[in-house]
Amino acid sequence: MKQPENTRPDQNAEAGTDPTGPPNFIRTIIEEDRAAGKNDGRVATRFPPEPNGYLHLGHAKSICLNFGLARVFNGTCNLRFDDTNPAKEETEYVESIQEDLRWLGFDWEDRLYYASDYFQRLHDFAVQLITDGNAYVDSLSAEEIRAYRGTLTEPGRESPFRNRSVAENLDLFARMRAGEFADGEHVLRAKIDMAAPNIIMRDPTLYRIRHAEHHRTGSHWCIYPMYDFTHCLSDAIEGITHSVCTLEFENNRELYDWVLDQVWPTGRPYQYEFARLNLTYTVLSKRKLIQLVTEGQVAGWDDPRMPTIQGLRRRGYTPEAIRDFCDRIGVARRDSTVDMALLEHGIRQDLNKRAPRVMAVLAPLKMVIDNYPEGQVEELACQNNPENPSAGSRMVPFSRELYIEQDDFMEDPPKKFFRLAPGREVRLRYAYFVTCTEAIKDDTGRVIELRCTYDPATRGGDAPDGRKVKATLHWVSSPHAVPAEIRLYDHLFSVENPGDEKAVADWKDNLNPDSLTTVTGQAEPSLVNVLPGSRFQFERLGYFCADPDGAPGRPVFNRTVTLRDTWAKVQKAKKK
Ligand code: ATP
Ligand code: MG
Numbered sequence: 001m002k003q004p005e006n007t008r009p010d011q012n013a014e015a016g017t018d019p020t021g022p023p024n025f026i027r028t029i030i031e032e033d034r035a036a037g038k039n040d041g042r043v044a045t046r047f048p049p050e051p052n053g054y055l056h057l058g059h060a061k062s063i064c065l066n067f068g069l070a071r072v073f074n075g076t077c078n079l080r081f082d083d084t085n086p087a088k089e090e091t092e093y094v095e096s097i098q099e100d101l102r103w104l105g106f107d108w109e110d111r112l113y114y115a116s117d118y119f120q121r122l123h124d125f126a127v128q129l130i131t132d133g134n135a136y137v138d139s140l141s142a143e144e145i146r147a148y149r150g151t152l153t154e155p156g157r158e159s160p161f162r163n164r165s166v167a168e169n170l171d172l173f174a175r176m177r178a179g180e181f182a183d184g185e186h187v188l189r190a191k192i193d194m195a196a197p198n199i200i201m202r203d204p205t206l207y208r209i210r211h212a213e214h215h216r217t218g219s220h221w222c223i224y225p226m227y228d229f230t231h232c233l234s235d236a237i238e239g240i241t242h243s244v245c246t247l248e249f250e251n252n253r254e255l256y257d258w259v260l261d262q263v264w265p266t267g268r269p270y271q272y273e274f275a276r277l278n279l280t281y282t283v284l285s286k287r288k289l290i291q292l293v294t295e296g297q298v299a300g301w302d303d304p305r306m307p308t309i310q311g312l313r314r315r316g317y318t319p320e321a322i323r324d325f326c327d328r329i330g331v332a333r334r335d336s337t338v339d340m341a342l343l344e345h346g347i348r349q350d351l352n353k354r355a356p357r358v359m360a361v362l363a364p365l366k367m368v369i370d371n372y373p374e375g376q377v378e379e380l381a382c383q384n385n386p387e388n389p390s391a392g393s394r395m396v397p398f399s400r401e402l403y404i405e406q407d408d409f410m411e412d413p414p415k416k417f418f419r420l421a422p423g424r425e426v427r428l429r430y431a432y433f434v435t436c437t438e439a440i441k442d443d444t445g446r447v448i449e450l451r452c453t454y455d456p457a458t459r460g461g462d463a464p465d466g467r468k469v470k471a472t473l474h475w476v477s478s479p480h481a482v483p484a485e486i487r488l489y490d491h492l493f494s495v496e497n498p499g500d501e502k503a504v505a506d507w508k509d510n511l512n513p514d515s516l517t518t519v520t521g522q523a524e525p526s527l528v529n530v531l532p533g534s535r536f537q538f539e540r541l542g543y544f545c546a547d548p549d550g551a552p553g554r555p556v557f558n559r560t561v562t563l564r565d566t567w568a569k570v571q572k573a574k575k576k
Contacts, residue, residue, distance in 0.1 A: 024331035026065070026272055030073060030242055039241045039267075043075030046240050047101075047108075048115075048231070050082045051093035051215075053286030054301040054308045055100045057322070057343075058277040064326035065274065066244055067106045078238055079108035083116045084230050086214040094215070096301070100309040105319045115234050116216045122225045122233055123177065125263045126188060126206060130169045134262050135206060136162055137172040138189045145187070148194070149202055155195035156202040162191065176209055179222045183209050188223075192258065200251050201258070204228055232256040235269040243269045246276040247335060277329065278337040281491035282307045283499045288507065297511060298492075304547075304558045305492045305515050315489070316535050316545030316560030321350040337497065345567035347560060351535060351543045356384040356391060359429065359474040360523035360538045360557075362486055364403035366449045366478065369434060372400040377477070380460070382430040385537075396524050398431050401478040403522045405540075408473045409450060411439050418470035420450070427472040429539060433458040474539040481522035485556040487547070488517040523555065530555050537563075 023031070034041045045066040049059060070077035079101065083089050101108070129135035138161045140148065150156035164172075176186055188207035196202050206229040211222045232255075235243045243256075253271045260268045277284060284307055292298045292306070301308050304315035312322065325346045329338050359382070379395035404420070413421040420426050425435040438451040457464055461472070491512050492498075498510040527536075532548040542562040550556035 024065075024274075025333060026242070026244060026274060026331060027069065027072065029272060030069065033241075034073070042239075042241060043070060043073035044078070044239055044241045045069050045075065045244060046078040046080050046113075046235065046238065048080045048082045048234075049097050050085070050088075050286075051090065051097060052085070052088040053093060053290050054096050054310055056284050056286070056289065056306075056308045057279060057312070057325075058284040060104060060309060060322050061277040061326050061329065061331075062244070062246070063101065063104060063106060064323055065331055069242070069244070075241075076111060077106075077108065078111040078113055078240070080113040080115060080234060080238065082227070082231065082234075083114055083214070083216065084224055084227065086210055086212040086224060089215050091215050096310065103313060103319055104309065104322060111238075113234070113238060114216060115230050116214060118230070118234055118237055119217060119221055119225070121237065122230060123223075125233060126173065126225070126229070127170065128263055129190065129206070130173060130188075131166060132262065133166060133191065135169070135188055135190050136164050137169050137176070137186050138162070138203075139186050142184055145205070149199060150194070152199065156199075158194050159189075159203070162203070173207075176207070177221075177223050179211070181209055183211055185209060190229075190255075190258070198251055198254050200228070200255050204255055228252055228255045229259060232259050232269070232271075233264065236260060236264045239267075240269040243271045245271060245273055247273045247333075248276070249273055273333075275332045275335045278335065278497075278499070279307060279343070280337055280340045280496045281493050281498070282340065283493070283507070285499065288499070291508070295508075297508065304487070305489055307492075314545070314547065315558055316351070316543060317347050318350050318354075318535075321347040324350070339567065339570075340491065341565075341567035341570070344561045345565055348543065348563070348565055351537065351560065352387055353385075354388075355535045355537045355543055357382070357386070357537045357539050358524055358527060359396065359476055360484060360486070360521050360527070360541070360544075361403045361405050361474065361476055361481075362488075362519050362521045362538075362541060363406040364476075364478075364481075364522045365406045365409060365447065367402045367404050367434075367452055367475070368449065369400050369402070369452050369454045370437070371453045374400055376400065377480075380430050394526055396430070396526070397477045397480045398428075399477040399479055402428070402475045403478050403481060404428075404450075404473050404475050406447075408471070409436070409439070409447065411447060419473065420471070425455075425469050427458075427461050427469050428475050429472050430461055431459075431475065432456070432461070433463060433469060474541075476522050476524050478522070480525045482525055482528045482553070482555065484521050484523040484527065485550070485554075486519050486521045486544070486559065487557065488519065488559045490515050490517075523557075527555055528553055535560070 047063050047066045067077045138159045140159050148157045187205045189203045189205050192201050194202045205226055207223050210224050250273045256271045302310035302314050325343050378398045380398050381393045382396045383393045385391035408419045410417050420436050422436050425433050432454040434452040434454045436452050439447045440449040442448050492515050493510045494512040495510045529552045530546040532546050534546045536544050538544050543560040544557040545560050547556040547558050
């Protein structure tokens with residue numbers, strides 16, 4: 001398995017904001033720029049999502065980096081919706097993105113922008129390019145334009161419309177804007193070089209005709225600017241100094257610079273690329289995530305199996321754990337894949353400190369304590385978090401009939417099984433020592449009930465005579481237990497790199513059919529009216545978060561992670 005770059009020791013500082021932490025290369029660039037007096041030392045970044053889906057962990061990396069840089073250098077970070085594509089963008093996404101950013105703990109103050117707010121200015125820059133002889137209206141079809149573009153080894157060919165006069169270009173562009181033409185009839189292209197080694201520079205399209213309703217500008221426009229034209233100019237308009245994006249835009253940097261050189265030559269932003277986040281056992285691409293949602297492979301964008309911010313939140317992740325994860329993976333110039341176990345390690349560490357312990361049984365097995373008085377109920381003190389003594393304790397009822405975990409009993413135990421078996425004594429957490437006297441079976445031979453005896457002298461879980469037991473089990477009192485729907489999650493995909501489309505016909509063939517298992521468990525009574533979003537450690541089982549699907553008296557829990565920490569194990573093994 002691949003290791004993340006820049007693994008850092010545990011720390012709680014916000015992502016990228018610790019000036020004493022190891023610098024990333026972008027921070028180094030900014031430090032050098034400031035030392036050279038560029039932009040009078042001012043630092044302005046932006047996070048520019050396209051509102052065509054929900055935010056995922058990859059976006060969180062970009063958010064932590066951009067907002068983090070602004071915080072380190074006392075600068076600003078804008079939120080800008082890159083909403084130039086009228087067909088795919090929706091208000092639902094605009095709202096969810098803001099909600100997620102706030103939940104993650106970032107604040108853009110009054111700096112909320114939309115690329116669509118710049119449509120008039122972008123149009124005027126396009127007119128300037130035409131006037132200067134740097135852009136032309138092309139009337140080739142999309143297919144012809146592709147055919148004329150050439151390949152990596154062959155130069156492109158010039159369009160027969162490339163040498164239209166400025167006057168004709170201005171007239172055609174005005175008529176494009178006025179709605180005289182159908183989609184695809186004409187485009188506006190930059191006049192650069194059809195033989196450029198960088199194919200992006202072979203007269204890229206700047207504007208296309210789209211007779212479509214835009215979520216903010218309605219039908220005011222029927223021509224829409226392309227990403228490469230919009231992004232650099234939006235950065236310039238907002239006074240961005242460092243425009244940070246992912247590596248797949250490396251080749252676009254030349255065009256970013258070209259556009260600005262033509263129309264915004266001084267006081268302009270510069271683009272820097274970093275490696276996008278890839279994570280094992282999941283995909284981080286809105287294009288793919290949206291398919292899972294629309295095809296019903298998951299319950300929605302906030303399905304707890306999704307790597308979206310809303311999915312992780314519903315699963316029980318905290319903003320702190322996500323920011324800490326972004327801090328640990330670091331910022332590099334080369335693509336790599338981070339192990340999902342690192343993300344899980346982080347949330348375990350966070351919840352270990354903050355999540356109260358409770359008892360719940362996932363697969364209940366009835367236990368009757370024959371020598372315990374019928375009708376008697378004792379309230380036993382149980383610690384809320386042994387890691388944090390100030391968390392105090394709560395009273396949990398104990399009675400003659402209990403549930404324990406089916407897995408905690410074996411009739412014929414192998415050598416290394418130390419939990420309950422016929423004739424064996426174990427501890428019930430915070431309660432008593434019990435000894436199994438009999439296993440009662442149904443017709444099929446399945447154990448359906450255990451008969452036990454308890455030792456009244458061991459109240460609280462310790463034997464005054466000092467005798468030891470090898471196992472401590474969790475339990476709930478059956479007359480007091482609250483039935484709970486418990487959703488157990490596994491990886492969404494069954495292979496490490498599901499996005500690697502070479503291995504299978506369709507990346508969705510890699511979906512894990514067992515990513516969700518639902519069981520009806522029994523929980524201690526303190527969980528009867530739990531608030532959605534509350535997080536707990538179910539003793540010995542893992543961390544769980546109450547789901548909004550639950551109702552008073554009928555809780556639903558999502559398992560965030562099990563207690564088994566594969567990441568810590570790997571790290572330990574490496575040290576040896
Ligand atoms: P996707 O491939 O999921 O559609 P995108 O890059 O098209 O992502 P945008 O909405 O354009 O999505 O992304 C906003 C910002 O988040 C961009 O600056 C983009 O580079 C960054 N970003 C997106 N995915 C990742 C990722 N996996 N790792 C780091 N940054 C990312
Ligand atoms: Mg994008």
